[in-house]
Amino acid sequence: MLSHLQKFFELDKIALELLIYQQKLILSNITNIQRKKYVSKNINFKKAFIEAVKQRQKDFNNSNFKIDYSKIVIEKRKNIPNSKNIKNNKNLDIERIEFLKNSILYQKLLSNIKQREHIFLNAIGVIK
Template identity: 35%
Template sequence: MLTEINNLFQFNKKILKLISYQEELIASNIVNADTPNYFSKKINFATEVKKILNKDNISLSKTSRNHIPLVSNNTKYHVYDNVNLEKSAIKNSVNMNFERINFLNNSLKYQAEITFLNHQIKDILVILQS
């Protein structure tokens, strides 16, 4: 029973880690806004979510509880330099307006995921109390 509940929350855990990592990248970009020759860093959120979904689909196809799960705690995300942005006078690609919007957007994603997770937990509690 606990294994099924744990498996239910694995996707949420991975998404929260991804959102948290993206928040760290945005914060790093903001901190380095005045650093010469710094390129802002980012990840492709949609691509990373698809990777998580693909891994989860494979792990959900286990036919025996003795199979080894494919869940990995050392997930690596593909981070790339955002070189498409216009560089400033100090040859820096950080656009503070862009970063502020990304920060707000990412915070909303995180809050939405937490709200969804809270609803899942409440649903499970209702089922367990029945």
């Protein structure tokens, strides 16, 4: 049973790490928005998550597992039609929205983890 719980929480860990990585990319986009040759970057979260889970399944016994970020495909952010793009597809409003959206996803995932942890500890009698 504990191995199932470990795998379950491992998925949460992977998702949190990817959200942090995505947040860093968004912050980089915001920081570099004035640079002429800078192109906004993004990851396909779903593809990155699936790839990270596959990596983890290959080496589940390794407790020091780290996501191989070099295998994550960083994409150029797609052009947004009818937006006030600065050169090279940079739009501060879009980056701010992505930042907020990513932050909300991160907080929601943390909240879900805490809730499941509380339910589990209650079920085994650690807390009442």
